[in-house]
């Protein structure tokens with residue numbers, strides 16, 4: 001089975017074209033959103049699971065999280081949510097980022113939903129909150145933090161997505177080597193992520209290259225390489 005565990009459908013120059021490629025590949029796609037307005041744009045489609053979240057880059061000191069219950073109940077998973085103390089340069093928003101993230105974690109606990117989590121520069125803070133709420137089986141999206149925290153995330157049965165910098169990053173290689181094969185997922189993070197890495201935007205098909213790279217590196221069988229995706233899908237059903 002093919003699974004793209006984190007994609008931004010609204011970022012493609014043509015969402016319809018991205019969906020045609022998803023259909024051609026028969027690839028289940030976890031479509032994250034960054035706001036309520038972004039969530040509304042995710043199409044209803046049998047291959048697309050809808051994620052509702054407020055991205056940490058969207059959080060300002062004024063951000064409100066009132067009146068979001070209907071979205072939380074409606075969505076297949078929660079995300080993209082999380083913390084970013086690296087790329088988000090406005091430090092005045094960090095306390096609000098923490099407040100919004102903790103709100104979503106409480107809702108995830110209450111509604112038994114899995115979260116798709118951004119951790120950039122705030123890996124330890126994310127881990128501490130997952131431990132506080134004992135949230136298991138969460139998706140850690142494109143991790144690039146300290147290697148010594150990975151074991152603690154794994155104690156919580158977290159999944160880790162490998163993204164488009166696979167085969168371009170020694171850190172990502174070290175992360176691939178540390179994650180058990182049945183906790184690995186693959187993702188494209190919208191068209192812009194690969195453009196950031198190589199200068200060329202990606203399409204959903206990029207999953208095939210990432211999956212093949214990880215498969216070779218870890219010497220996995222055709223069945224083993226998709227074990228994480230199968231386990232996640234069983235939890236999302």
Ligand SMILES: [Zn+2]
Pocket residue numbers: 006008032080189
């Ligand atoms: Zn993302």
